[in-house]
Amino acid sequence: MVEERNREDAAKALVYEAKARLRDPVYGSAGTIFQLQKMVQELIVQLESTNAQVLELQQQKDQLLGTLLNVDHLDLHPLVDHGCSFPLDCEDCTAYDPAKFPVV
Incomplete structure (x- = not known):
């Protein structure tokens, strides 16, 4: 029950x-x-x-x-010395700025 x-x-x-x-x-x-x-x-x-x-x-x-x-x-670009730790952060880095370093 x-x-x-x-x-x-x-x-x-x-x-x-x-x-x-x-x-x-x-x-x-x-x-x-x-x-x-x-x-x-x-x-x-x-x-x-x-x-x-x-x-x-x-x-x-x-x-x-x-x-x-x-x-x-690391030294990523030993031929280019811009005095900065990483080349892309550098203000006067002409190797990565097409306006400052035009391709011919």
């Missing part, structure tokens, strides 16, 4: 199970639960894979940023 306060939930559960048995006479709602559990497991695997990809991309980004930050220590 079901307590009075739980009767509505019990009736809904019976209706749900009856409809599930019509869709799947062998497994009923257990088949639906199994399918949902399987989907959850597949999504967990997919999430773990995505997290691994994110971690890999973050490591690549960190490596690239480290490389870019070390560019200031």
Whole structure:
């Protein structure tokens, strides 16, 4: 016997199970639960894979940023000395300004 306060939930559960048995006479709602559990497991695997990809991309980004930050220590154009750390930042750098250094 079901307590009075739980009767509505019990009736809904019976209706749900009856409809599930019509869709799947062998497994009923257990088949639906199994399918949902399987989907959850597949999504967990997919999430773990995505997290691994994110971690890999973050490591690549960190490596690239480290490389870019070390560019200031390199002499990118040894033949052109403009007295600045990076040639593109130099105001009087004619090698990169077409107006000051026209192409013939």
